[in-house]
Structures are given as structure tokens and as C-alpha cells.
Amino acid sequence: MSVLVYNENWDGKFKKLSYELVSYAKAVAGMTGGTVTALSIGNVDQDELSSLGAYGANSVLSVAGVSEGLDNQLYTQIIAAAMEKSGAKVLVLANNNTGKAIAPRLSVKLKAGLASGVTAVPESVDPLVVSKKVFSGKAYGKVKVLSGSAILTLAQNSYEINETGGSAAVEAFEPGVDASSALTTIKDVQKQEGKLLLTDADVVISGGRGMKSGDNWAPIEELAAVLEGATACSRPVSDEGWRPHEEHTGQTGKIIAPNLYMAFGISGAIQHLAGVNSSKCIVAVNTDKDAPIFESADYGIVGDALKVLPELISEIKAAKAQ
Amino acid sequence: MRILVCISNVPDTTTKVKFSADNTSFDDGGVQWIINPWDELALTRAMELKEDTSNGVSRVTVVSVGPASVEPTLRKALAIGADDAIRVDGEAGDAHYVAAQLASVAGSGDFGVILCGIESSDYNGSAVGGMLSEILDVPSVSAISGLTMNGEEVTITRDIDGGKEEVSVPAPFVGVVQKGIAKEPRIAAMRGIMMARKKPLQVVPAVDAETLTETQEFAMPEPKAPCKMVEADNVKELVGLLQNEAKVL
Numbered sequence: 001m002s003v004l005v006y007n008e009n010w011d012g013k014f015k016k017l018s019y020e021l022v023s024y025a026k027a028v029a030g031m032t033g034g035t036v037t038a039l040s041i042g043n044v045d046q047d048e049l050s051s052l053g054a055y056g057a058n059s060v061l062s063v064a065g066v067s068e069g070l071d072n073q074l075y076t077q078i079i080a081a082a083m084e085k086s087g088a089k090v091l092v093l094a095n096n097n098t099g100k101a102i103a104p105r106l107s108v109k110l111k112a113g114l115a116s117g118v119t120a121v122p123e124s125v126d127p128l129v130v131s132k133k134v135f136s137g138k139a140y141g142k143v144k145v146l147s148g149s150a151i152l153t154l155a156q157n158s159y160e161i162n163e164t165g166g167s168a169a170v171e172a173f174e175p176g177v178d179a180s181s182a183l184t185t186i187k188d189v190q191k192q193e194g195k196l197l198l199t200d201a202d203v204v205i206s207g208g209r210g211m212k213s214g215d216n217w218a219p220i221e222e223l224a225a226v227l228e229g230a231t232a233c234s235r236p237v238s239d240e241g242w243r244p245h246e247e248h249t250g251q252t253g254k255i256i257a258p259n260l261y262m263a264f265g266i267s268g269a270i271q272h273l274a275g276v277n278s279s280k281c282i283v284a285v286n287t288d289k290d291a292p293i294f295e296s297a298d299y300g301i302v303g304d305a306l307k308v309l310p311e312l313i314s315e316i317k318a319a320k321a322q
Numbered sequence: 323m324r325i326l327v328c329i330s331n332v333p334d335t336t337t338k339v340k341f342s343a344d345n346t347s348f349d350d351g352g353v354q355w356i357i358n359p360w361d362e363l364a365l366t367r368a369m370e371l372k373e374d375t376s377n378g379v380s381r382v383t384v385v386s387v388g389p390a391s392v393e394p395t396l397r398k399a400l401a402i403g404a405d406d407a408i409r410v411d412g413e414a415g416d417a418h419y420v421a422a423q424l425a426s427v428a429g430s431g432d433f434g435v436i437l438c439g440i441e442s443s444d445y446n447g448s449a450v451g452g453m454l455s456e457i458l459d460v461p462s463v464s465a466i467s468g469l470t471m472n473g474e475e476v477t478i479t480r481d482i483d484g485g486k487e488e489v490s491v492p493a494p495f496v497g498v499v500q501k502g503i504a505k506e507p508r509i510a511a512m513r514g515i516m517m518a519r520k521k522p523l524q525v526v527p528a529v530d531a532e533t534l535t536e537t538q539e540f541a542m543p544e545p546k547a548p549c550k551m552v553e554a555d556n557v558k559e560l561v562g563l564l565q566n567e568a569k570v571l
């Protein structure tokens with residue numbers, strides 16, 4: 001079964017997520033000996049495009065000359081045209097803002113059942129059955145796709161990148177859609193350049209109400225800097241205005257899956273855990289030994305976060321220096 | 323202009339999730355049902371837009387697909403302020419089936435703005451809003467964290483990786499909203515609850531629609547190993563464990 005994977009670019013570049021997606025697409029195609037076609041929309045240079053071959057793409061379709069400002073209808077038409085061209089039966093996208101915006105439209109257009117936020121390859125391909133988290137991570141559901149083709153959106157940081165080497169042939173693809181038909185007018189863009197995104201970070205250092213005040217965040221930021229990670233917070237912290245809203249993780253905020261999540265002064269409410277319970281390793285520091293966060297954590301310290309943080313920073317610096 | 327807010331009836335977010343003995347269905351015994359959190363924010367924003375009379379919003383309608391048991395949730399939405407409610411009498415099979423029902427309702431009224439939450443807190447599909455827009459063949463904008471009106475003109479803030487964009491699309495459109503669209507969900511006041519009883523709640527039959535997926539079976543995650551506790555005066559030990567055992571440093 002052949003697979004088409006849509007690879008978004010960020011200012012002409014791919015990132016970890018892109019390679020994760022291609023590796024995943026390769027594994028899905030590999031279940032039946034199918035091929036992987038990667039699709040890129042926007043202006044990306046040849047080397048960058050062919051680099052997708054190193055993760056398993058057999059070929060790359062490149063649609064240039066389309067604005068990167070997302071128009072859901074236009075992108076849906078382009079991806080649908082690429083599905084037809086590649087003959088793929090499975091479409092893979094990221095379960096990020098872009099994927100969430102276009103995958104459901106494609107599901108209707110292609111009459112392809114959508115399983116969103118999957119974290120592993122399907123159990124079977126005919127029929128296609130795949131597991132995904134439901135109830136905000138409290139359980140798994142096995143989704144069976146009833147249609148002939150399927151769309152899978154992959155949860156970020158959930159699939160191991162598999163670099164096999166090689167490069168892919170790049171073909172300029174003319175989808176036959178009118179790019180000027182886009183109905184979305186982009187009036188203004190505000191972007192923080194060069195900042196590590198919370199959803200991309202391998203290490204996330206997070207603080208809750210137990211940090212007592214927004215003025216106490218310096219050690220959280222320092223620890224994040226030492227570990228080349230990003231900072232996050234619980235909802236009340238962003239509601240109080242101690243931290244920006246972009247940092248709010250949890251059911252109603254960002255859903256993340258870093259390798260290491262450190263929670264300082266966070267009680268571990270079920271809605272908070274919904275956003276972080278896919279982290280590979282959770283460390284919690286809390287004054288209350290009965291705080292629910294310890295039920296989800298791998299390592300814990302019962303203690304004052306404001307006292308533990310400086311020590312942790314110096315110990316980690318010392319360990320790194322060795 | 324009229325606004326339609328699509329409402330999903332979901333278990334309270336603190337629900338301890340249980341399944342039937344054969345793990346094929348959600349066990350709803352003792353479950354408290356609520357308006358899906360993002361839908362509640364969408365409704366709150368719709369009410370704010372209507373209250374500013376310069377926006378010219380004439381009516382806010384809420385719609386849900388489900389059996390009679392979703393009506394208390396629709397009444398809650400009426401108590402928060404919606405003018406009228408529609409229930410499509412059908413079992414919410416999958417996202418595609420639900421979107422097709424909503425499309426039939428949305429297509430039969432002159433709604434300028436159709437709002438959905440970015441996901442439902444039960445199946446986490448992030449699917450219904452986008453599907454609905456494609457069935458209606460109208461524009462959609464997702465990850466909306468702000469929506470303002472100036473007469474018929476709507477300005478939308480949507481989240482993108484590492485930032486925000488201000489965009490506009492012509493009405494009618496489907497807006498898929500998330501956190502930020504309204505500050506806090508509005509809570510129904512006593513007066514609203516009294517008034518909600520008299521507001522119209524129309525029941526319409528389901529239209530024929532395909533289901534494209536089926537959730538066959540549920541499973542609970544593997545129980546995890548207990549948390550390893552380290553003394554507060556031995557931070558060095560924690561660093562050692564993270565380095566050598568968890569291998570995450």
C-alpha cells in the first residue's frame with residue numbers, strides 16, 4: 001500500500017517533525033511493500049527536498065509558487081491532486097495546527113476515514129486498524145477505517161526517526177489548481193524568530209502555581225537554557241498572567257511529548273496531565289507528598305521547588321561539565 | 323448575521339474513564355455531561371459578539387447531534403444565552419456522520435459564522451469542524467484564538483507555529499476555535515436557567531450519511547512503574563538517575 005506524506009516547511013526548511021513523518025510513512029508503506037511519496041508545498045530548495053529520501057521517501061513532489069500562508073481549501077485541493085497522482089491509499093500528515101486544519105477537509109474530499117493523533121503504525125492495513133489516544137490520553141481506542149483509503153495524522157514526538165540514508169528524486173508537480181482562488185486573506189503575521197517551540201522541544205521545564213509568583217521564573221528559564229529546552233506552565237499560571245499563554249500545557253493548552261518533562265509546583269490535575277502524559281520521562285518537585293503528579297511521574301522530590309531548582313541547575317551544570 | 327455554534331456533549335473532564343466488560347463501548351454510568359470545553363468558549367464568544375449590537379448579530383443558535391440525553395447540555399447552552407437550539411436525532415457514529423448532520427442544519431439557515439471547537443474532549447478527533455466546512459464547500463479557519471467583527475467583516479486571529487496570524491475569510495465560513503477565543507467560559511445565571519426552559523429546542527431527524535471510521539475497542543494504558551523518590555537534599559542523585567538510568571540528560 002503506497003503512502004503519501006505531506007511535509008510542511010518552515011521558511012523553506014524541514015525539521016525533526018518532517019523526518020518523523022517520513023519515517024512513519026515508510027514504516028506504514030513497508031507493511032505491504034509499498035512506496036512513499038512526499039509532498040512539499042511552497043518554496044523549498046532541491047537539497048532540502050531530496051533530503052527526505054534519507055528517511056524513506058522514494059520520491060518527492062514539489063509544488064512551488066504557492067503562498068505559505070495556509071488557505072485550507074487550496075491546500076486541500078493540492079494534496080488531493082497529489083493523492084491521485086501518486087496513487088497512494090494512505091495519507092500521512094502531522095497532528096499539528098496545519099494537519100488539524102486540512103486533514104478533515106481531505107477526509108471528506110477523498111472519502112477517506114481519518115484517524116487523528118495516532119502514535120504507532122497500524123495493527124493491520126486491510127482493513128486498516130490503528131490505535132490512538134482518546135479521552136485526552138486516559139485510554140486508547142482502536143480505530144477501524146471503513147473506507148478504501150485512509151488519512152492518519154501523527155502525534156508529534158511519538159515516532160522514532162529512522163535515517164536510512166540516500167536521497168529522493170524530486171519532481172516538480174503541477175496540481176492544476178488556481179492558487180489565486182485562495183479565499184484566506186492574511187493581514188498580519190507575528191512570529192517569534194529563532195525561539196525553540198514548546199512542541200518541538202526535547203526537554204520542557206514547567207512551573208505551576210507552587211512557584212508562587214511570576215517573579216520566580218528565572219531558575220526555570222535558566223534550567224531550560226542549560227538543557228536547551230523550552231519553558232511551559234500550568235493553566236492557572238498563564239491565566240494569572242505570570243507566563244504567556246503559549247506556554248500553557250494541558251487539555252485546553254498545548255499537548256507535548258518531550259523526552260524529559262520537569263514539573264515544579266504543579267499538582268498534576270487530570271487536565272494538566274492530558275497535555276504532558278506522553279512525555280517519555282516526567283520529573284516532579286512538589287512540597288506535597290500526596291500530590292497527584294507523583295502518580296504520573298517517573299522521578300520525584302518532595303520539597304520546595306524554589307530551593308531544589310538552584311541546586312538542580314548547579315548539579316546539572318557540573319554533570320555536563322564532566 | 324446569524325451565528326451557529328456546534329456543541330458536543332462530553333463527559334466532565336475529571337471523569338474516571340471506564341468501558342463495558344468487552345471493552346467495546348464507553349461506560350457512561352454515573353458520568354456528568356458537560357458542553358465540550360472549546361464549544362463552551364465558542365458559545366461565550368458568540369454571545370459577546372451578539373451583545374455588542376454594532377456587530378449586527380441577530381441570533382445565536384446551538385446545535386448538537388445525539389439522542390434525547392444530550393438535551394440537558396443544549397438547555398445549558400440556552401441558559402448561557404443562545405437564542406435557540408437544534409438537536410439532530412441520531413447516534414453520533416463518527417466524525418463524518420456528525421459533520422454531515424451539522425452540514426444539513428447549517429445549510430438550511432443563513433448562518434454567516436459557524437463555530438466548532440478544535441476537538442472534543444472524548445474522542446479527540448479534531449475533525450468535525452473541518453469536515454463540515456468541506457461538505458458545505460465554504461472556507462474554514464482553524465486554531466482560532468480571537469474573532470472580532472466590524473459589521474459584516476470578521477477578523478480572525480489564528481495560531482501558527484511560534485506565533486499568530488491575523489486573517490479574514492468571506493462569510494459564510496467555519497471557524498474552528500481553541501483557547502483564547504474567550505477569556506473564561508460563561509456560566510449560566512439563575513435568570514438564564516429560567517429563561518432557557520422557554521426557549522425553542524427543535525428536534526430534527528438525521529439525514530442519511532456515511533460513517534468512515536469505527537472505534538472497535540478501547541484499552542487502558544499500561545500501569546506505569548511507581549515514581550522513584552529522591553530526598554530533597556540529594557539532588558545529585560536525581561541528576562545521576564536522569565543521566566544514567568533514564569538517559570534523558
Ligand SMILES: Cc1cc2nc3c(=O)[nH]c(=O)nc-3n(C[C@H](O)[C@H](O)[C@H](O)COP(=O)(O)OP(=O)(O)OC[C@H]3O[C@@H](n4cnc5c(N)ncnc54)[C@H](O)[C@@H]3O)c2cc1C
Nearest residue numbers: 208209210234235250251252265266267271272286287305
Ligand atoms: C475544563 C478544564 C480544562 C482545564 N485545562 C487545563 C489545562 O489545559 N492545563 C492545566 O494545567 N490545567 C487545566 N485545568 C485546571 C486544572 O484543573 C488545575 O486547576 C490546574 O492544572 C492546577 O494548576 P497547578 O498545578 O499549577 O496549581 P495547583 O493545583 O494550585 O497546585 C500547585 C501545586 O504546587 C505545590 N506547591 C506549593 N508550593 C510549592 C513549593 N514551594 N514547591 C513545590 N511545590 C509547591 C502544591 O503542593 C500543589 O500541588 C483545567 C480545568 C478544567 C475544569
